[in-house]
Amino acid sequence: MIIVLEGLEGVGKTTLGLALAEATSSLYVKTPPAEFNPVRGAIAKAENRFANFYFYLSSIYTIQKTISPFKLSKDRHAVVDRYIYSTIAYHADGEDFNPPPFPVGSILSADLTVHIVCSDANREARVNNRGHHIFERVNSNEKAILTYFARQCDMEHKNDVTLEESTKSLAERIITRFTK
Template identity: 30%
Template sequence: MPYFIVLEGLDGVGKSTLARRLASECGYQLMTTPGTQLLPIRSDIINGLGNSQTARALFYAATVQAEGEKARGFNKQGKTVVMDRYRASTIAYAFERGVTIDLNAMLSQAIKPHLSILLTLDEADRQHRLKQRGTTAEDIETLNSEFRDGVISRLKSMCDIELDLTGADENEAVLLVRQCINRHLILNR
């Protein structure tokens, strides 16, 4: 059975790396929000929307809807999808940025993943990773403990399972995520 698996979490916990590795090693279809066609122009769109957090949230909500529909199409073709961020991150970040529109209701029709995994990491390790790769403007807001704690709290309430990757190197993290998928999806058929 093909599945739709989502990796959620703060920047720097390894979502993108793990999604790429799972796609490569397991033959999953790799996806992200926004999708690959919008990624190269995302910053132009965000900058074009100005400081309106609501407009930015609506852009990300639109990408969730579109990528969810694409994921369903891949599932119908018999392909398991692994997606780097989806609905939960869009809602959690928007809420912490002060967006008051009900994104939960707006995205209630978005395709539901079979499994959403919240990846977490010791905060000192996460910040070290951010510095190593080059901290972006989006990363900076998660350095604020109040903002970060709010996002994590919402993600915990919206994801199926939390997986702490503290102390795991990349290969160990891949193994932990694969075990999580097997335990919660493949073995529970």
């Protein structure tokens, strides 16, 4: 099964994704992968929505071979930190949710997409603990992005408790959803 975690910066996608993957003996995959980091800064500085979109889309294409064995598998899982909905939402800072052209059917669909949310106070604390980050999306229309994620994702998970509690709760919800 391919489980995708989507959400705003600082909601705990990476921390929760790593913990969920470990707790369920799943593969954890982050987009863009680390090998994209040397180019990421130049793309961000270009402030070009098409460059942003195709850069992040290329990172999704890059992981297709890695995650394809997990598609619809009942016993093997991949937890993906950001996927196509983030790419679409952020390409124009939440001002336009119609992406530039790409062959939609050419990327694997997730078996489950989870919108991770948390309180503004927790999110602010997490972002502040990170320090300044060149890729923060300070000009994004976060209200529109939240609405977009809520419409696109299969479920929402509130990440305001301890990591252990949040991981256990999300794992239980996923199991319940797929054993009905």
